Amino acid sequence: xxxxxxxxxxxxxxxxxxxxxxxxxxxxxxxxxxxxxxxxxxxxxxxxxxxxxxxxxxxxxxxxxxxxxxxxxxxxxxxxxxxxxxxxxxxxxxxxxxxxxxxxxxxx
Amino acid sequence: xxxxxxxxxxxxxxxxxxxxxxxxxxxxxxxxxxxxxxxxxxxxxxxxxxxxxxxxxxxxxxxxxxxxxxxxxxxxxxxxxxxxxxxxxxxxxxxxxxxxxxxxxxxxxxxxxxxxxxxxxxxxxxxxxxxxxxxxxxxxxxxxxxxxxxxxx
Numbered sequence: 338x339x340x341x342x343x344x345x346x347x348x349x350x351x352x353x354x355x356x357x358x359x360x361x362x363x364x365x366x367x368x369x370x371x372x373x374x375x376x377x378x379x380x381x382x383x384x385x386x387x388x389x390x391x392x393x394x395x396x397x398x399x400x401x402x403x404x405x406x407x408x409x410x411x412x413x414x415x416x417x418x419x420x421x422x423x424x425x426x427x428x429x430x431x432x433x434x435x436x437x438x439x440x441x442x443x444x445x
Numbered sequence: 446x447x448x449x450x451x452x453x454x455x456x457x458x459x460x461x462x463x464x465x466x467x468x469x470x471x472x473x474x475x476x477x478x479x480x481x482x483x484x485x486x487x488x489x490x491x492x493x494x495x496x497x498x499x500x501x502x503x504x505x506x507x508x509x510x511x512x513x514x515x516x517x518x519x520x521x522x523x524x525x526x527x528x529x530x531x532x533x534x535x536x537x538x539x540x541x542x543x544x545x546x547x548x549x550x551x552x553x554x555x556x557x558x559x560x561x562x563x564x565x566x567x568x569x570x571x572x573x574x575x576x577x578x579x580x581x582x583x584x585x586x587x588x589x590x591x592x593x594x595x596x597x598x
Contacts, residue, residue, distance in 0.1 A: 348493030351550050352508045353533070355557040356564050359598070376553070379493070396493050396534040411534050415497060416568035 340371045341433055343426075344385055345410060347395040350378030354395060357413040361393065364423055370430055390433055391426070406433075446519045446548075446559055447593065449586045450475060453522040454579060461528045461542070462487055465507055468520045468547050475518075478549055482513040486547075496530035496540040501573040504544040505530040511551055519563075520547040521589060523577060544576060562596040569596065 343361060347354035354376045365372045377385040386392060386403040393410040406429045412422040451471060458464035469483035489509040496505050527541035546563065550556050566572045572592060579585035 348489060349508070349510050351511060351553050352506065352548055352560055353495075355553040356561045359557050359561050363598075396495075398534045409534060414533075414564055414567075415499060 339434070340373060341391065341430060342389040343372050343374045343391045343393060344377050344382065344389040345374060345393045345395070346377050346379055346382045346385075347410075348379050350376050350381075353414060354378075354410075357393065357395060357410045360413045361426075368427065370427070372430070391429055393426070446517055446556075447521070447586065447589055448475075448518070449582060451518060451520040452582050452586045452589065453520075454582055454585050455525045456522045457525045458528055461490065461505070461530050464522065464524060464528055464545060465490060465547070468522060468545065472518060472520060472547075472549060477514070477516045477518045479513045479515060482509065482549075485509045485513050490530075494531035494533055494536050496532045496538075496542055497567070498532065498540055499567055499573055501570075502544055502577065503530070503540040503542045504546060504567065504573065505540075505542045506533075507545065507547050508550065511553065514549040514551050516549070517551050517556055518549040519559075520549070521545070521585070522547075523579075523585065544573065558598060559593070561598050562593055565598065566592055566596045 345354045345358040358374045358376050361374050386405055390405055392403055392407040394407055395410040398409050408425055412419040465486055466483055469486055472478045486507055486509045490507050495507050522545040524543045527543045529539045530542040532538040532540055579588050
């Protein structure tokens, strides 16, 4: 499947998002997911979402619709229900892989 | 990262603000953070709470932006009495916290490995309940050092 971009977001993008991103990269390597994992601080999330496929959000877990699937990253920190979250992430990646119409490009 | 002067056993604080101020003042005294660190840390905690509930205990993982940090460090406190921290990702939930880990991070990509070790420890059975046992600074420091060295990524 083509490479997907996972955004990991927390308040400052320092401690919790970096740690979560490291864990997702490790799981992705084990499961051979073709993903790039980027860390973004919460105030820049909206802007970053336009170039991404999935958001893993730690805190705040807001109700905003960023136009792409979003799930909670807390299980990567607490270990609680981590298997379920990894399965959800994998399911979303598979869904994203289904062909969809390319958006029209400027000048074409 | 870990140093005995940043490890506290039986720290007395009436609120999370007081606990964070005490730890931040100590870090300032050691020239690890800028004078703004304390205020930014408190602000950040109110905006993005860091309480985490684990099976054995609740803890808080307060932190703030890298620009207020001069040298990487980790302050650890076991409080005499719990104080209230709000839950990360669920600020409507209040947790009774006796354990505080305050990482001061300068370069997240360089320090992510020991941060990740720390998170692994939180999930390791026995670690958090064991953390409440050491009676003094030196024994808690030794406990933490041994645990961090042995922790997986």
